[in-house]
Amino acid sequence: MINLSHNLAANIITPRKKDSFKGNYGHVLIVGGNENLGGAVIMNAQAAVQSGAGLVTVATDMSNKTAIHARLPEVMVMDFRQDLTKAVQKADVVLIGSGLGEELSVLQNVFAQINAEQTLIIDGSAITMMAEHNLSLPNAQVVLTPHQMEWQRFGEVPIANQSMEDANWEALVNIKPEPILVLKSSATQVYLEDDMYQLSIGGPYQATGGMGDTLAGMVAGFAAQFKPLGPAVLAAVYCHSAIAEELSKKAYVTLPSKIAEAIPAFMQRLAEETVAKDPVDTKQEE
Ligand SMILES: NC(=O)C1=CN([C@@H]2O[C@H](COP(=O)(O)OP(=O)(O)OC[C@H]3O[C@@H](n4cnc5c(N)ncnc54)[C@H](O)[C@@H]3O)[C@@H](O)[C@H]2O)[C@@H](O)CC1
Numbered sequence: 245m246i247n248l249s250h251n252l253a254a255n256i257i258t259p260r261k262k263d264s265f266k267g268n269y270g271h272v273l274i275v276g277g278n279e280n281l282g283g284a285v286i287m288n289a290q291a292a293v294q295s296g297a298g299l300v301t302v303a304t305d306m307s308n309k310t311a312i313h314a315r316l317p318e319v320m321v322m323d324f325r326q327d328l329t330k331a332v333q334k335a336d337v338v339l340i341g342s343g344l345g346e347e348l349s350v351l352q353n354v355f356a357q358i359n360a361e362q363t364l365i366i367d368g369s370a371i372t373m374m375a376e377h378n379l380s381l382p383n384a385q386v387v388l389t390p391h392q393m394e395w396q397r398f399g400e401v402p403i404a405n406q407s408m409e410d411a412n413w414e415a416l417v418n419i420k421p422e423p424i425l426v427l428k429s430s431a432t433q434v435y436l437e438d439d440m441y442q443l444s445i446g447g448p449y450q451a452t453g454g455m456g457d458t459l460a461g462m463v464a465g466f467a468a469q470f471k472p473l474g475p476a477v478l479a480a481v482y483c484h485s486a487i488a489e490e491l492s493k494k495a496y497v498t499l500p501s502k503i504a505e506a507i508p509a510f511m512q513r514l515a516e517e518t519v520a521k522d523p524v525d526t527k528q529e530e
């Protein structure tokens with residue numbers, strides 16, 4: 245077990261190169277939000293944009309379009325019931341499942357289009373549908389972000405056993421291709437290659453709807469910009485709870501949208517630590 249520490253995040257969030265443009269920071273496609281759960285994709289998208297993804301497109305139920313545009317003018321919107329072939333092809337990272345409800349054909353279409361080089365983050369309703377319909381993972385770089393009930397459904401590990409590392413590894417052995425597992429709870433664990441990382445920050449001020457949707461958007465935004473994928477996921481998980489913990493000093497609950505608003509300033513502080521540690525290198529990049 246490795247403590248998911250500040251340094252793991254600080255090492256990956258580095259200053260941006262002066263001659264870069266949006267194409268260097270990845271295109272995220274978010275697929276989710278049925279007619280009742282559009283807020284989930286707004287929270288995904290807000291977190292992905294604030295994390296610094298170069299471009300963000302949301303494929304969703306069209307009843308969500310005006311709300312998304314009103315909240316997030318940075319984001320492009322399309323109907324998740326149209327052919328998603330081109331949209332998936334253009335994406336570096338696809339996040340599917342937050343607020344997706346029971347839109348099985350949307351899930352199957354994305355699974356059919358994704359390729360082995362792309363990152364696929366699977367959250368919320370997509371995990372529940374995979375369990376209900378016995379779907380396998382597609383061939384992609386997969387990150388699963390279940391809460392405890394979703395992991396019980398898909399990984400078939402009873403919630404009571406999920407604090408036991410071995411029980412989760414046993415379930416992971418049977419899942420191909422091997423995903424990165426972010427098992428969310430009051431003591432979130434990340435299973436990555438042969439290691440389990442334990443988050444020791446965060447708290448019950450995070451127990452509010454949309455908190456996981458915000459995390460999923462951060463994972464997508466970080467995965468779009470920072471390589472390799474594993475450390476990017478760890479950094480997103482750490483920053484999400486570190487921001488919440490900071491906000492909790494002055495707030496009884498830390499709303500997901502407030503966490504998203506605080507992401508750029510928090511990332512800037514971590515990037516400045518890189519400059520302080522390595523001033524010569526950074527100067528050469530200017
Ligand atoms: N504003 C929105 O549009 C929101 C949309 N949401 C979406 O709604 C869909 C359903 O997700 P839900 O998680 O609400 O419903 P689920 O039915 O998938 O999970 C909730 C059930 O799991 C149980 N549970 C046990 N341990 C838990 C744990 N550690 N964390 C959470 N639940 C635990 C709860 O008691 C409850 O019975 C997802 O796609 C999700 O992304 C939610 O994120 C809430 C906000």
Ligand SMILES: Nc1ncnc2c1ncn2[C@@H]1O[C@H](COP(=O)(O)OP(=O)(O)O)[C@@H](O)[C@H]1O
Pocket residue numbers: 368390391428429430431432445446447448449450451452453454455456457458459
């Ligand atoms: N008591 C708690 N302590 C720390 N983190 C918590 C606590 N309760 C919830 N969280 C965090 O909030 C998020 C909840 O995710 P999830 O249940 O998927 O939310 P939603 O689907 O409503 O967006 C996870 O990141 C989880 O770790």
Ligand SMILES: [Mg+2]
Pocket residue numbers: 367368391456457
């Ligand atoms: Mg969730």
